[in-house]
Amino acid sequence: MDMEFFTNPSGWPAIFWALAVGTTIKAIGARLPALTAQWMGLAKGRLRLWYWRSCRKKLLRIKEANCDALLITREISRSAVYLTLFFVSVSMWLPLSLMILYIVPGAVSWPKLIIWIGALPIYFFEICWVVKSKFLDDLFLYRKRISQRGARQITKKTKKLIALSTRTKSAEPLPAAQQKLPI
Structure with a gap:
């Protein structure tokens, strides 16, 4: 491409138009998922039901594939x-x-x-x-x-529960039948 296109003022509107359209498409594309979810939250009836079912189906498919x-x-x-x-x-x-x-x-x-x-x-x-x-x-x-949601998180409460479940009871003598006799 010649540099004449850029230096000639008759080509500048095309350059500005391409930049404006590209920037607009990029801005809309970045916000499109959030806007779609917002619009579907306001929608009623079959459209909303279809949207939430498709989201649920996608998430279940992802959960199944992750396993x-x-x-x-x-x-x-x-x-x-x-x-x-x-x-x-x-x-x-x-x-x-x-x-x-x-x-x-x-x-x-x-x-x-x-x-x-x-x-x-x-x-x-x-x-x-x-x-x-x-x-x-x-x-x-x-x-x-x-994986983060499925992992077990250790908090103060769970530490106490783990400590209580693993604590050994006081050493009581075994019954005579279970004691080993020296040979």
């Missing part, structure tokens, strides 16, 4: 496979679209449609990868919370 290391490994490998398929579909999109346009005689009249249809696997694998990656992020985020 099984094999399942975590499977989810990680699935995410890696989706990412690989996404890269393969991106790299094969243009050559395959051009081959279809060249080989199929009627496809030349609809080139944009062929190119957009050829891009569908890219979007599919990208969405699958993003969903799986988000699930893994949540899984690792809640892994700390679940």
Whole structure:
């Protein structure tokens, strides 16, 4: 790109527009989960019920996965496979679209449609990868919370209970039948 684009005042509105849109999207994206939870707290009826059921289902799935290391490994490998398929579909999109346009005689009249249809696997694998990656992020985020919550915390009260339960009673002589006789 030429530096003329940056030095020419006619290109500056495009630069400012891109910065404004990017900043807005970043700000909204950072607050979106909190806003969604706030809006769903105010919602009534089926929408609220659907939201809380989906949250509960997600958390139960995360709790189940945290107990099984094999399942975590499977989810990680699935995410890696989706990412690989996404890269393969991106790299094969243009050559395959051009081959279809060249080989199929009627496809030349609809080139944009062929190119957009050829891009569908890219979007599919990208969405699958993003969903799986988000699930893994949540899984690792809640892994700390679940292990901390499940761990036994020792407080002053529990120290007293442990001391009382392990305290030995006064040494009483054993009955004559249980005493060992010297040989």
